[in-house]
Amino acid sequence: MLLALMEGLVSAAxxxxxxxxxxxxxxxxxxxxxxxxxxxxxGAVLAWFVTxxxxxxxxxxxxxxxxxxPLCVAAIAVLADLLVLKRLAYEPAPTIVATIGLLYVxxxxxxxxxxxxxxxVAPPFDFRVQLPWFGYSGYKLCVILAAxxxxxxxxxxxxxxxxxxxxxxxxxxxxxxxxxxxxxxLVYAGVFGLGAGLAAVAAVLIVxxxxxxxxxxxxxxxxSFIVVIIGGLGSLRGTLAAALLIGLMDGLLxxxxxLPPTVARIAATLLVALVLVFRPQGLLGKAAA
Amino acid sequence: xxxLTLLEARGLVCHFGGLRAVDGVDIDLAPDEVHALxxxxxxxxxxxxxxxxxxxxxxxxxxxxxxxxxxxxxxxRRVRQGIAYTFQxxxxxxxxxxxxxxxxxxxxxxxxxGGRPALKREVAGAxxxxxxxxxxxxxxxxxxxxxxxxxxxxLGLALRPRLLILDxxxxxxxAAEIAAFKRLVAGLPPRTAVLLIEHNMExxxxxxxxxxxxxxxxxxxxxxxxxxxxxxxxxxxxxxG
Amino acid sequence: xxxxGLLPVAGLLGVLAAGQWLLPAYHHANLxxxxxxxxxxxxxNIAFGYTGLLSLGHALFFAAGLYGxxxxxxxxxxxxxxxxxxxxxxxxxxxxxxxxxxxxxxxVAFMIVxxxxxxxxxxxxxxxxxxxxxxxxxxxxxxxxxLAGFDxxxxxxxxxxxxxxxxAGLLACLWLVRSxxxxxxVAMRENxxxxxxxxxxxxxxxxxxxxxxxxxxxxxxxxxxxxxGYAGASLASVQYSILPLLWVLVGGxxxxxxxxxxxxxxxxxxxxxxxxxxxTLLLVGLALLVLVLFAPRGILGTLREKGxxxxx
Ligand SMILES: Nc1ncnc2c1ncn2[C@@H]1O[C@H](COP(=O)(O)OP(=O)(O)O)[C@@H](O)[C@H]1O
Ligand SMILES: [Mg+2]
Numbered sequence: 001m002l003l004a005l006m007e008g009l010v011s012a013a014x015x016x017x018x019x020x021x022x023x024x025x026x027x028x029x030x031x032x033x034x035x036x037x038x039x040x041x042x043g044a045v046l047a048w049f050v051t052x053x054x055x056x057x058x059x060x061x062x063x064x065x066x067x068x069x070p071l072c073v074a075a076i077a078v079l080a081d082l083l084v085l086k087r088l089a090y091e092p093a094p095t096i097v098a099t100i101g102l103l104y105v106x107x108x109x110x111x112x113x114x115x116x117x118x119x120x121v122a123p124p125f126d127f128r129v130q131l132p133w134f135g136y137s138g139y140k141l142c143v144i145l146a147a148x149x150x151x152x153x154x155x156x157x158x159x160x161x162x163x164x165x166x167x168x169x170x171x172x173x174x175x176x177x178x179x180x181x182x183x184x185x186l187v188y189a190g191v192f193g194l195g196a197g198l199a200a201v202a203a204v205l206i207v208x209x210x211x212x213x214x215x216x217x218x219x220x221x222x223x224s225f226i227v228v229i230i231g232g233l234g235s236l237r238g239t240l241a242a243a244l245l246i247g248l249m250d251g252l253l254x255x256x257x258x259l260p261p262t263v264a265r266i267a268a269t270l271l272v273a274l275v276l277v278f279r280p281q282g283l284l285g286k287a288a289a
Numbered sequence: 290x291x292x293l294t295l296l297e298a299r300g301l302v303c304h305f306g307g308l309r310a311v312d313g314v315d316i317d318l319a320p321d322e323v324h325a326l327x328x329x330x331x332x333x334x335x336x337x338x339x340x341x342x343x344x345x346x347x348x349x350x351x352x353x354x355x356x357x358x359x360x361x362x363x364x365x366r367r368v369r370q371g372i373a374y375t376f377q378x379x380x381x382x383x384x385x386x387x388x389x390x391x392x393x394x395x396x397x398x399x400x401x402x403g404g405r406p407a408l409k410r411e412v413a414g415a416x417x418x419x420x421x422x423x424x425x426x427x428x429x430x431x432x433x434x435x436x437x438x439x440x441x442x443x444l445g446l447a448l449r450p451r452l453l454i455l456d457x458x459x460x461x462x463x464a465a466e467i468a469a470f471k472r473l474v475a476g477l478p479p480r481t482a483v484l485l486i487e488h489n490m491e492x493x494x495x496x497x498x499x500x501x502x503x504x505x506x507x508x509x510x511x512x513x514x515x516x517x518x519x520x521x522x523x524x525x526x527x528x529x530g
Numbered sequence: 531x532x533x534x535g536l537l538p539v540a541g542l543l544g545v546l547a548a549g550q551w552l553l554p555a556y557h558h559a560n561l562x563x564x565x566x567x568x569x570x571x572x573x574x575n576i577a578f579g580y581t582g583l584l585s586l587g588h589a590l591f592f593a594a595g596l597y598g599x600x601x602x603x604x605x606x607x608x609x610x611x612x613x614x615x616x617x618x619x620x621x622x623x624x625x626x627x628x629x630x631x632x633x634x635x636x637x638v639a640f641m642i643v644x645x646x647x648x649x650x651x652x653x654x655x656x657x658x659x660x661x662x663x664x665x666x667x668x669x670x671x672x673x674x675x676x677l678a679g680f681d682x683x684x685x686x687x688x689x690x691x692x693x694x695x696x697x698a699g700l701l702a703c704l705w706l707v708r709s710x711x712x713x714x715x716v717a718m719r720e721n722x723x724x725x726x727x728x729x730x731x732x733x734x735x736x737x738x739x740x741x742x743x744x745x746x747x748x749x750x751x752x753x754x755x756x757x758x759g760y761a762g763a764s765l766a767s768v769q770y771s772i773l774p775l776l777w778v779l780v781g782g783x784x785x786x787x788x789x790x791x792x793x794x795x796x797x798x799x800x801x802x803x804x805x806x807x808x809x810t811l812l813l814v815g816l817a818l819l820v821l822v823l824f825a826p827r828g829i830l831g832t833l834r835e836k837g838x839x840x841x842x
Binding site: 032034084087088091093094096097098100101102103104105106107108109111112218222225226229230233262263265266269270272273274276277278280281 | 631634635638641642643647649650653654772775808809810812816817819821826
């Protein structure tokens with residue numbers, strides 16, 4: 001039970017990071033980014049390449065990956081934004097097609113360069129923390145802490161800096177922001193890059209626990225989508241709460257109610273649907289958002 | 290004043306949080322009158338007609354139309370019972386043609402013509418009444434602002450309602466357009482009663498047989514224009530003394 | 531809504547009919563699949579393109595047809611005609627059931643709710659392994675695919691059948707969107723509040739559109755199971771909800787023939803790309819990016835915007 005709780009917390013932490021990335025693009029740009037999961041995958045795959053380059057020093061390689069991978073992924077995202085999305089004026093329907101195209105391109109690139117196999121990345125350190133009840137992987141605890149720290153940074157960026165103010169202004173009214181001499185194109189490119197970078201960071205954090213694979217983007221995409229909507233658009237706290245809920249739900253439903261795991265997943269899925277049916281604005285979203 | 294009442298609302302209440310937008314309003318409409326609803330901005334006029342049309346659910350009170358209780362009826366059912374509503378902020382199908390806009394009103398409305406030729410005739414007639422007959426083929430969103438307002442009113446009229454609710458219809462119209470609007474509305478009774486929210490007092494005094502003044506969500510006064518003009522409370526609150 | 535459209539649609543169907551005799555075997559076989567999937571996409575377009583309902587749960591309705599027909603044929607031993615009817619009905623019913631709940635929401639919440647119901651259905655199919663055999667799927671015995679002495683696995687038989695189904699679906703769609711009901715559907719897409727204040731019940735209109743759309747998906751799923759003799763869980767996965775959306779967007783949302791065009795194009799794009807390189811998806815993805823830059827409203831939608839008014 002407690003173990004399931006801890007595993008759920010790790011999933012939730014990583015999911016929250018990924019979802020906040022999606023929430024930014026979705027909230028600020030109103031773009032349904034189908035390729036978000038591929039940015040996540042790319043982060044993990046790149047992390048494998050970077051750590052491979054330092055066979056003797058996993059900690060160094062990993063630290064480098066933590067910095068380099070998100071930057072690379074963000075750069076790719078900015079490029080995609082400037083070359084394609086911007087020219088579509090971020091209209092919903094063409095943007096969906098474009099990001100599906102991007103998804104195909106990134107997936108194929110990973111398959112061709114990385115191969116079809118799942119590959120492990122060594123954790124930067126390996127020690128067990130002796131909790132009062134049981135021993136637990138120290139790395140997993142660090143993942144939770146790191147994710148929390150990063151979320152804190154994002155929160156500070158959004159609510160305490162000029163950049164955050166500019167982003168919020170752009171979200172509320174694109175034309176008005178333009179009138180106030182905000183460079184909307186720059187904001188959008190930056191947000192798209194930041195969103196992708198967050199997904200990549202999340203992936204780098206989780207890749208020592210789960211292996212890197214070219215198809216690993218599907219689940220994070222679906223889950224973070226659900227988290228963003230359930231949490232309520234534009235609500236960072238809501239996204240966090242929803243990530244906790246989703247991350248823990250499978251495990252808790254099966255251990256607490258003694259349901260078989262598959263039935264638990266079905267129940268969890270239906271539960272998400274019903275939550276939205278009766279609270280369409282999300283758990284913490286405001287009505288008529 | 291007509292002996293019969295078309296619409297009878299009692300004790301209507303609608304609070305937004307602590308804000309008492311509509312706070313215990315009674316109102317009666319005769320089937321053949323133009324009834325003006327006036328009051329300062331934020332008095333609750335739009336909210337009140339939203340309650341009557343069913344766009345907003347009343348928190349208390351009752352509404353009867355032709356003797357039948359419609360308090361719990363959803364908005365689209367009230368439209369079918371004969372209440373037509375035009376939006377304060379123009380709401381038309383901007384990307385559809387003027388014809389399709391009107392056809393949507395006509396094909397579901399009281400006339401309900403069978404067959405395509407009958408529908409076309411009915412639409413042409415309805416457009417003709419508001420002077421948009423030659424615009425049927427245009428995309429509604431490309432019409433001038435005045436014409437869009439006219440189309441909005443025409444949509445309501447095409448339903449052949451018993452009661453037409455107009456929320457600030459003359460706002461932003463040119464003088465000539467206002468004159469045409471006055472002629473149009475004056476010709477509606479006795480078939481159609483009109484509930485008119487209007488800030489232009491000239492239009493109100495010319496068209497309305499009765500006026501209800503709203504202030505802070507409550508009825509300040511109600512009666513014929515002459516009586517309202519003479520009412521001291523109204524003058525203090527609204528006409529500026 | 532707009533007059534016309536019948537002539538080009540009839541032309542398209544005529545060309546497809548001639549294909550029965552003129553097409554080389556390879557393309558003949560491909561078009562069977564394309565027409566079945568285009569039927570699916572045509573139905574998706576009724577909900578998405580005309581009524582404005584962006585569903586991510588159509589795989590559930592497709593799967594309802596797929597498994598409805600399969601079980602009707604195998605477990606209940608019904609003949610293919612009845613199995614097709616059963617699958618079609620299952621698709622419509624599934625859509626109506628989902629719609630009753632999901633249509634309490636709109637926009638992104640609607641997307642997620644439909645997605646979640648479809649995911650639950652997909653998980654259920656996986657969980658019911660003893661009957662559905664999960665990802666591996668059921669293979670329909672030949673006996674279940676014999677229609678009045680004809681063999682449904684034979685292209686010469688299933689091509690005209692697929693065409694008949696697709697033609698019925700396409701003509702019904704053309705009739706629907708030109709009817710008064712079609713105009714009301716478009717009204718929901720364009721401005722729901724205005725439509726409501728003209729006396730139309732948004733919930734009922736959208737529910738009807740979704741149910742019709744699900745009926746198409748069910749018919750396509752049932753035809754798929756009977757013609758290709760296979761029903762597997764992968765056909766119920768989220769990918770099969772996104773594909774019709776993609777086909778519709780590529781061909782042109784809110785155009786009658788757009789879904790077919792999109793389906794045809796994507797099929798041959800993948801086919802052609804895989805003959806050129808092993809990095810198929812790279813080419814497909816790039817092609818999509820180029821396409822969307824030049825035709826943001828989809829192929830037929832953009833052509834129509836550019837003044838080719840007769841396109842259906
Ligand atoms: N949906 C709403 N939520 C909260 N407050 C509202 C809402 N609609 C109107 N109000 C408030 O109710 C009051 C009455 O508004 P309204 O009926 O539009 O006034 P009027 O039409 O007389 O100008 C105003 O203070 C307005 O801000
Ligand atoms: Mg008002």
